[in-house]
Amino acid sequence: MSVTREKIMELGEDLIRTRGYNAFSYQDISSELGIKNAAVHYYFPSKESLGTSIVKTNMQRFEEMVENLQSRNFDEWSQLETFMKIYVKSNRELKLCIIGSLGPDLNTLNESIRSELKKMTERILQWLSCILKNGLEKGIFSFKGDPKDRALLIFSNMVAGLQLARILEKTDFKAIHQAILDDLKP
Amino acid sequence: MSVTREKIMELGEDLIRTRGYNAFSYQDISSELGIKNAAVHYYFPSKESLGTSIVKTNMQRFEEMVENLQSRNFDEWSQLETFMKIYVKSNRELKLCIIGSLGPDLNTLNESIRSELKKMTERILQWLSCILKNGLEKGIFSFKGDPKDRALLIFSNMVAGLQLARILEKTDFKAIHQAILDDLKP
DNA sequence: GTCTATAGGGGGATAGAC
DNA sequence: GTCTATCCCCCTATAGAC
Numbered sequence: 524m525s526v527t528r529e530k531i532m533e534l535g536e537d538l539i540r541t542r543g544y545n546a547f548s549y550q551d552i553s554s555e556l557g558i559k560n561a562a563v564h565y566y567f568p569s570k571e572s573l574g575t576s577i578v579k580t581n582m583q584r585f586e587e588m589v590e591n592l593q594s595r596n597f598d599e600w601s602q603l604e605t606f607m608k609i610y611v612k613s614n615r616e617l618k619l620c621i622i623g624s625l626g627p628d629l630n631t632l633n634e635s636i637r638s639e640l641k642k643m644t645e646r647i648l649q650w651l652s653c654i655l656k657n658g659l660e661k662g663i664f665s666f667k668g669d670p671k672d673r674a675l676l677i678f679s680n681m682v683a684g685l686q687l688a689r690i691l692e693k694t695d696f697k698a699i700h701q702a703i704l705d706d707l708k709p
Numbered sequence: 710m711s712v713t714r715e716k717i718m719e720l721g722e723d724l725i726r727t728r729g730y731n732a733f734s735y736q737d738i739s740s741e742l743g744i745k746n747a748a749v750h751y752y753f754p755s756k757e758s759l760g761t762s763i764v765k766t767n768m769q770r771f772e773e774m775v776e777n778l779q780s781r782n783f784d785e786w787s788q789l790e791t792f793m794k795i796y797v798k799s800n801r802e803l804k805l806c807i808i809g810s811l812g813p814d815l816n817t818l819n820e821s822i823r824s825e826l827k828k829m830t831e832r833i834l835q836w837l838s839c840i841l842k843n844g845l846e847k848g849i850f851s852f853k854g855d856p857k858d859r860a861l862l863i864f865s866n867m868v869a870g871l872q873l874a875r876i877l878e879k880t881d882f883k884a885i886h887q888a889i890l891d892d893l894k895p
Numbered sequence: 896g897t898c899t900a901t902a903g904g905g906g907g908a909t910a911g912a913c
Numbered sequence: 914g915t916c917t918a919t920c921c922c923c924c925t926a927t928a929g930a931c
Contacts, residue, residue: 626872683869
């Protein structure tokens with residue numbers, strides 16, 4: 524795998540998460556990397572192909588995290604905390620998550636990006652539901668209602684938590700982070 | 710106040726909430742209204758001025774709702790439900806809220822839009838905290854932790870709830886809506 | 896108020912040389 | 914792989930006529 528290709532994807536992801544999909548250009552990437560616009564097109568013929576690759580890579584990273592957590596036999600608390608740490612880090616870096624960045628642009632995205640975005644969102648919610656369900660059955664967690672609904676609530680806290688913290692110019696994501704955990708305590 | 714001006718603002722708001730700030734143009738508005746690009750510039754010299762006016766109007770609508778609720782002496786449950794109905798309606802129309810639409814574009818917005826967006830976000834959270842605090846003291850609501858943190862959690866549920874429902878192609882905002890209310894029940 | 900016309904810039908993308 | 918050069922389109926914005 525080419526180093527330039529990886530740098531383009533990394534930079535593209537940063538730009539999406541800080542400025543938004545429709546606000547960044549191939550020029551932003553090429554000038555930052557000290558190459559020309561055409562060189563970026565060599566690796567990613569279209570912006571759509573770049574966007575799709577970025578979302579796919581994000582989903583792969585998520586799957587790797589999940590596998591890692593399972594192989595180490597982490598309990599549900601630790602699994603949830605590990606996942607939430609990703610968002611704490613994003614908040615520190617003043618970046619949104621991919622889903623919260625691309626979601627508002629949904630109606631302007633090509634079908635391939637849309638489809639990957641939906642797949643990733645479903646996958647995260649499915650995993651989160653599962654963690655919550657298992658934790659509830661073991662008595663590790665306590666909450667009202669269906670695990671699926673709870674997963675949606677918690678995930679929306681993380682997604683919009685990053686957006687609101689950035690608007691408010693606060694790194695008070697810890698308030699959300701801590702409140703979610705406190706709510707789940709038996 | 711000019712009718713054309715009002716139509717421009719209405720259409721601009723729709724475009725922001727369905728396609729995003731950086732994805733709509735004066736042409737989108739002028740062609741829809743059957744006028745020319747230059748006519749839109751007559752009312753709003755710059756896109757920044759249009760965006761700022763739209764956010765200000767949104768905040769005014771919110772203030773009117775708050776005053777209306779207070780003058781009718783609605784209890785905290787009814788006040789919260791009225792507020793949440795705005796989001797249920799947005800979800801039905803497949804639109805995001807202004808804050809969830811503009812938030813991800815924050816770093817590309819001019820200072821005047823940014824400042825209005827921050828003001829509006831702070832105002833909503835302040836109002837929501839107040840409702841929650843009063844409801845808690847009266848025993849109408851029940852929740853753990855600080856009312857301010859709870860307001861941030863609930864508001865982020867609404868903001869990202871709209872985004873996620875649209876990605877998932879579901880109108881399952883009702884799950885979030887109901888779960889929030891159930892959580893607050895004593 | 897709305898128009899025509901246009902300035903001036905940036906965007907995504909491609910052909911073909913090296 | 915990376916370059917130069919270029920196409921063609923859309924964007925925001927303005928001048929000046931009606």
